[in-house]
Amino acid sequence: xxxxxxxxxxxxxxxxxxxxxxxxxxxxxxxxxxxxxxxxxxxxxxxxxxxxxxxxxxxxxxxxxxxxxxxxxxxxxxxxxxxxxxxxxxxxxxxxxxxxxxxxxxxxxxxxxxxxxxxxxxxxxxxxxxxxxxxxxxxxxxxxxxxxxxxxxxxxxxxxxxxxxxxxxxxxxxxxxxxxxxxxxxxxxxxxxxxxxxxxxxxxxxxxxxxxxxxxxxxxxxxxxxxxxxxxxxxxxxxxxxxxxxxxxxxxxxxxxxxxxxxxxxxxxxxxxxxxxxxxxxxxxxxxxxxxxxxxxxxxxxxxxxxxxxxxxxxxxxxxxxxxxxxxxxxxxxxxxxxxxxxxxxxxxxxxxxxxxxxxxxxxxxxxxxxxxxxxxxxxxxxxxxxxxxxxxxxxxxxxxxxxxxxxxxxxxxxxxxxxxxxxxxxxxxxxxxxxxxxxxxxxxxxxxxx
Ligand SMILES: [Zn+2]
Ligand SMILES: [Zn+2]
Numbered sequence: 001x002x003x004x005x006x007x008x009x010x011x012x013x014x015x016x017x018x019x020x021x022x023x024x025x026x027x028x029x030x031x032x033x034x035x036x037x038x039x040x041x042x043x044x045x046x047x048x049x050x051x052x053x054x055x056x057x058x059x060x061x062x063x064x065x066x067x068x069x070x071x072x073x074x075x076x077x078x079x080x081x082x083x084x085x086x087x088x089x090x091x092x093x094x095x096x097x098x099x100x101x102x103x104x105x106x107x108x109x110x111x112x113x114x115x116x117x118x119x120x121x122x123x124x125x126x127x128x129x130x131x132x133x134x135x136x137x138x139x140x141x142x143x144x145x146x147x148x149x150x151x152x153x154x155x156x157x158x159x160x161x162x163x164x165x166x167x168x169x170x171x172x173x174x175x176x177x178x179x180x181x182x183x184x185x186x187x188x189x190x191x192x193x194x195x196x197x198x199x200x201x202x203x204x205x206x207x208x209x210x211x212x213x214x215x216x217x218x219x220x221x222x223x224x225x226x227x228x229x230x231x232x233x234x235x236x237x238x239x240x241x242x243x244x245x246x247x248x249x250x251x252x253x254x255x256x257x258x259x260x261x262x263x264x265x266x267x268x269x270x271x272x273x274x275x276x277x278x279x280x281x282x283x284x285x286x287x288x289x290x291x292x293x294x295x296x297x298x299x300x301x302x303x304x305x306x307x308x309x310x311x312x313x314x315x316x317x318x319x320x321x322x323x324x325x326x327x328x329x330x331x332x333x334x335x336x337x338x339x340x341x342x343x344x345x346x347x348x349x350x351x352x353x354x355x356x357x358x359x360x361x362x363x364x365x366x367x368x369x370x371x372x373x374x375x376x377x378x379x380x381x382x383x384x385x386x387x388x389x390x391x392x393x394x395x396x397x398x399x400x401x402x403x404x405x406x407x408x409x410x411x412x413x414x415x416x417x418x419x420x421x422x423x424x425x426x427x428x429x430x431x432x433x434x435x436x437x438x439x440x441x442x443x444x445x446x447x448x449x450x451x
Pocket of ligand 1: 100138380
């Protein structure tokens, strides 16, 4: 761990290079190349452009069993550009920013991969170590296509982490999700002079959304449905010939998501019929819920406790207090909580977000952790998250993750029965006859979804 400490500045710089050049999903050319180069220089062999995704890669060291993988994300989010200051100030108005901290995610996983590799070399440890460069987590589902391509089939244990506002290594689930664009086609016409000749594609969108909103009363409790209208016509005096809405449906169980999604498609078909328009839809992304793995998570948690949380310098504390003032009173917790480790918990029903780690976790035993890279109480996807992620606070959190992941990989290499037990737990949870079918259906990676 001392070695990792001595390279904290190096990895901090690596993260900051990615933070300063935020690249959106599937367009992360420079971020991916930077992580690949760092791994290659350290002695990993690299396969780039895997799963038909130019920015996806697999870095490998060693051979034979066990095979332990660690995932590295690096995509940014649109519209949340922000300087590393405790008040709202974008670097580029409307530009992208690392509001989910994936610059830290990528850098810490690479740091941990290299530290583990060095330890394997020094101690003559048998087995295979892989770092998976997984693009487009934010809605592009990079891991789904990497999983579908069979790149993870021989992995015995997979680790990941995520920037967060607290230090937590529980075995937690998440929501399965299908996101879809529904496109309606009508006929344009003058809205006042010849409305009878027009067919409004926007009517199709509105009729569909009305039905989806009625559906809310008749779906299982934990369902989440949300949408935006991405195209609704250009001018009120032109009957819209094209309109589009973008829907998410989420639930803790992927099978339920599929059922509700089919009802949503029926609503869209009905809306097209009733408005005399035509409709087609495109699934943009589909991810499973996270499958908790108590066996692996308990090892991760023990190591997180060993490493400990984050303590602020006076300057960092001032930054934290300034960030806290940007939220309404009572939302934020104390900055002291950054030093605490959440008690171990198993949470089978995940509420909150969705992640493409979900698909991986149904295929191979998977565990992750969160560390306090953001001020306690901060929500992901906010300018406050971009800001903290660009400071020494983010970098400290990142090193807690890198060390915890390294200790956990060392534990599994030292005692491969951990992976065997984790595999048995996965089989028990998902059932012996489970067959993986991606919720994205047959679609290829949406490489242009952020263009
Ligand atoms: Zn995110
Ligand atoms: Zn994220």
